Amino acid sequence: MPGAGTQAGALVKMQHAIAMLQQALADLPIGSDLHKAALKAISDLAKHAGGGPETAGVQQTGGGNMLMNIVRNALMQRVAQNQGGAPAGIPSTPLPGA
Numbered sequence: 001m002p003g004a005g006t007q008a009g010a011l012v013k014m015q016h017a018i019a020m021l022q023q024a025l026a027d028l029p030i031g032s033d034l035h036k037a038a039l040k041a042i043s044d045l046a047k048h049a050g051g052g053p054e055t056a057g058v059q060q061t062g063g064g065n066m067l068m069n070i071v072r073n074a075l076m077q078r079v080a081q082n083q084g085g086a087p088a089g090i091p092s093t094p095l096p097g098a
Contacts, residue, residue, distance in 0.1 A: 011049055014045060014048075014049035015049055017045065018042055018045050018046055018049065021038050021041060021042050021045075022042060024038065025038050025039065025042070
């Protein structure tokens with residue numbers, strides 16, 4: 001059986017999943033099969049994982065992981081943009097008159 005910390009981390013992930021489904025729900029046509037399925041999934045998950053108290057450490061870890069992913073993705077985008085051969089901040093095409 002997983003430890004209390006692992007279970008708390010899983011609960012936070014479930015709560016994040018519920019939040020993501022709620023955000024997606026706003027973009028689905030009301031009454032569509034997908035909208036109904038998302039509503040049911042949110043309802044069913046929230047019965048078991050909704051609103052439980054989180055420890056400050058779990059919240060910080062989850063937030064830190066999200067921030068780390070955002071920073072890593074931004075760096076990867078920057079690297080991908082700069083693969084044209086020019087160092088960062090230097091235009092890859094010569095300026096007029098150069």
